[in-house]
Amino acid sequence: MxxxxxxxIQSLIKTDDQKYLVTVLINENHEVFExxxxxxxxxxxVCMMQIIKELSEQITESSLLMHSISNVKFMALINxxxxxxxxLELEIIYAENQLIKVKNTTYFNNTVALKLGSVYKIx
Numbered sequence: 001m002x003x004x005x006x007x008x009i010q011s012l013i014k015t016d017d018q019k020y021l022v023t024v025l026i027n028e029n030h031e032v033f034e035x036x037x038x039x040x041x042x043x044x045x046v047c048m049m050q051i052i053k054e055l056s057e058q059i060t061e062s063s064l065l066m067h068s069i070s071n072v073k074f075m076a077l078i079n080x081x082x083x084x085x086x087x088l089e090l091e092i093i094y095a096e097n098q099l100i101k102v103k104n105t106t107y108f109n110n111t112v113a114l115k116l117g118s119v120y121k122i123x
Contacts, residue, residue: 002050006030010085012058022055022088028080043078048106048114052088056102056120059092064120067099071117076108083108098122 001007010023026043033041049072057064078086091103099119106114 001054003030003032003047006032006047007051009055009058012055018091018093020055020059020090020092022090024051024055024086024088026078026080026084026086028084030080033080041080043080043113045072045074045114048074048078049116049118052090052102052104052106052116052118053120055088055090056092056100059090060094060100060122062100063123064100065123067119067121069116069118071115073115074113075115076111076113078108078113086113095119 005027007024007026010025013021015021032044032047036042036044053064053066085108087107089105093101095101099121102118102120104116105112
């Protein structure tokens, strides 16, 4: 975990051949939120992208390196004091040349917060 104690995995369930449903709980008291932003904490987009990478590493049991991003849409602000629990739907596809394609949609409650399509290379 790049940011120690930033989040905790509550559940990780394989729902289909290539699909996973993960629930994480964000640590609203993490020091990241002291600077982003004081009095109005917002989840940094790069932190969300890191969580997706780390979950993908855990699922694939591989060390991954970002290769490319084909689509990233931040659709709603995540305030960890209001909605610390996030639901991530991941589709992980093994491709040629040691590449792994990941499609993600992240939710809090019924709100879509992030859609991300990325490709990682196995280190």
